[in-house]
Amino acid sequence: MLAALTAGSAAFADQTSKLDEALALRISQAAIGRPVIDAPLLDTAERPVRLSQFRGKPLLVSFIYTGCFQICPTQTRALHEAVKGLDKVFGPHQFNVVSIGFNQPFDSPTALRAFAAQQRIVYPNWAFLSPPGAAVDALTQNFGFSYQATPAGFDHLLGVTIVDARGRIHSQVYGDRLNAAALGEPLRQLLNAAPAAPGRAIETLIERVRILCTVYDPETGAYRYDYKLILEVVGGLGFFITVLTYLLLDRWRQRRGTRLHVARP
Secondary structure: OHHHOOEOOOOOOOHHHOOOHHHHHHHHHHOOOOEOOOOEEEOOOOOEEEHHHHOOOOEEEEEEOOOOOOHHHHHHHHHHHHHHHHHHHHOOOOOEEEEEEOOOOOOOHHHHHHHHHHOOOOOOOEEEEEOOHHHHHHHHHHHOOOEEEEOOEEEEEOEEEEEOOOOEEEEEEEOOOOOHHHHHHHHHHHHHHOOOOOOOHHHHHHHHHHHHOEEEEOOOOEEEEOHHHHHHHHHHHHHHHHHHHHHHHHHHHHHHHHHHHHHOO
């Protein structure tokens, strides 16, 4: 596990300034189940944003700093590729993504806008957000995100925090090469557990069956439909409907027979 928790940009730092990865991991795990605070943020157009605005759908949150020239850009591009793959399987607009710049005042809305353009992030449900300097400590501690300043930048655990639709931290996914396999399973759990929207029970059921019938293909590094599983689910639903129909018809016949028997002189 620790081998996957690659620390960012501390190649020239001495041992005393490096992040304690074991402690950082414990802090990160302790955040699971915690409600996300509604810290004030600015998007790249300098408009005020609150994390509560993203409730109602799962949210992927990554902490970055725009002065990083290797690790953060690589992680962000990898996350972008994973998100595009998950979008194809789970459907568009099923979840949101947020990247938060923690190195204030340098991670300004302008800096984050430039960073997003440099990494060619083109995704309608992805926001790059800048917190005020006074809110950084409370925000990072809330998410269980640890970082350590070094002569070369910052050491920090690489990963993504997955927040559920109610605004609670559901899981932490670690690694410098995030992919659909790592993010797909917790997202699948959250999407399948989400309550159906009013008047959309049938659509929600179909959507959940579709999500359920996907598997990760390690050869392609993406999710695909398991048509054998789809046939099994359809067959099981068909059998259930057949049995239910038979029981309803049998009950109707029994009630009809009872009424006829009572009506005879």
